[in-house]
Amino acid sequence: MNHPLKRHEALKPLSKDHHHGLLLCWKIREGKKRKIATDRIKAYTDFYFNSQLRPHFQFEEEEVFVLLGEDHPMVKHAKAEHQHLERLFKEERNIDRALDQIEKELEAHIRFEERVLFNELQQEVSIEKLENLKNREEEIKTPDPDQWDDKFWLSQE
Numbered sequence: 001m002n003h004p005l006k007r008h009e010a011l012k013p014l015s016k017d018h019h020h021g022l023l024l025c026w027k028i029r030e031g032k033k034r035k036i037a038t039d040r041i042k043a044y045t046d047f048y049f050n051s052q053l054r055p056h057f058q059f060e061e062e063e064v065f066v067l068l069g070e071d072h073p074m075v076k077h078a079k080a081e082h083q084h085l086e087r088l089f090k091e092e093r094n095i096d097r098a099l100d101q102i103e104k105e106l107e108a109h110i111r112f113e114e115r116v117l118f119n120e121l122q123q124e125v126s127i128e129k130l131e132n133l134k135n136r137e138e139e140i141k142t143p144d145p146d147q148w149d150d151k152f153w154l155s156q157e
Contacts, residue, residue, distance in 0.1 A: 007118065010130040010133045010134035011121070014056070014064070014118075021053070021107075021110050024052075025106055028041060029103055031153055039095075040150055042099065043150070044148055051142055051143050052142055056142075060113075067129055067130075081112070084105065
């Protein structure tokens with residue numbers, strides 16, 4: 001049985017971002033389960049995409065994926081998923097369907113990066129390059145994803 005590698009310190013902040021992404025998926029599910037108005041959920045996902053995911057995707061594409069190389073199949077796969085997810089977050093017509101897809105596809109994407117891509121990075125990239133990554137990641141500051149007044153996922157409406 002393959003056991004996951006211990007996560008390198010340089011990748012832990014990205015894994016923390018991924019945890020928040022999984023919470024976003026849960027919040028969407030909770031909002032739908034509680035029959036919260038779609039515009040309230042969409043407002044939060046817009047905030048989340050712009051403040052959290054966009055900088056996360058950019059950091060991965062500019063700093064992390066290049067460590068494996070642009071032609072690496074896993075990098076191509078992850079970048080294609082980033083583009084697809086961005087289109088879903090920007091959808092303005094069929095928002096209910098887009099939210100359903102975001103909830104499913106973002107979770108699958110995060111699982112892929114955590115279970116497959118990050119393990120590949122740790123096996124193929126030198127410790128020195130990963131350490132360098134850690135220093136650059138500390139420069140990026142994003143707001144707390146819970147700094148949102150309308151916590152519809154907790155409401156009893």
